[in-house]
Amino acid sequence: MSISVGDAIPNVKVMLATGEGPQAAETGALFGGGKIALFSVPGAFTPTCSAKHLPGFVEQADALKAKGVDKIVCMSVNDAFVMNAWAKDQNAGDKVEMLADGNGDFARALGLTMDGKGFGLGERSQRFSAVIENGVVKNLNIEEPGAYDVSSAEYMLGQL
DSSP, rough: OOOOOOBHHHHHHEEEEEEEEEEEEEEESSSSOOOOOEESSSSSTTTIIIIHHHHHHHHHHHHHTTTTOOOOEEEEEHHHHHHHHHHHTTOOOOOOOTETTTSSSHHHHHHHHHEEEEGGGGHHHHHHHHEEETTTTEEEEEOOTTTOOOSSSSHHHHHH
């Protein structure tokens, strides 16, 4: 069963990809204060994720922050080194924090995993976005398999 609107974000150990290298974090603290725009992709450097999803949030960062978003977090079941390289490749700068859910623990705790074995990806996170306020899910947008619509930055802007 997946997380729902009104649920608290589970507390899971993850890694943040930073310019100084991987930094250990816990999702309870990461999402516990303020209004956070979270979006999750099946994989760094994958076609839709690199052509549309992450670039959309980078491009719309100022508009999201103007609507009260304190920070934007991109999550993927990748390691922190890959997430850092992807952030550099996509010029994410300080607009988007990169959350590396290397073992998929956070995706599993959210109940939002997908089976990517057919593509050689193993277990990954589903494509989704959420607005989280003080640790509680306020909006949750889960994509249908293969789709990219309701998890976009533009869609989220319409919800804020």
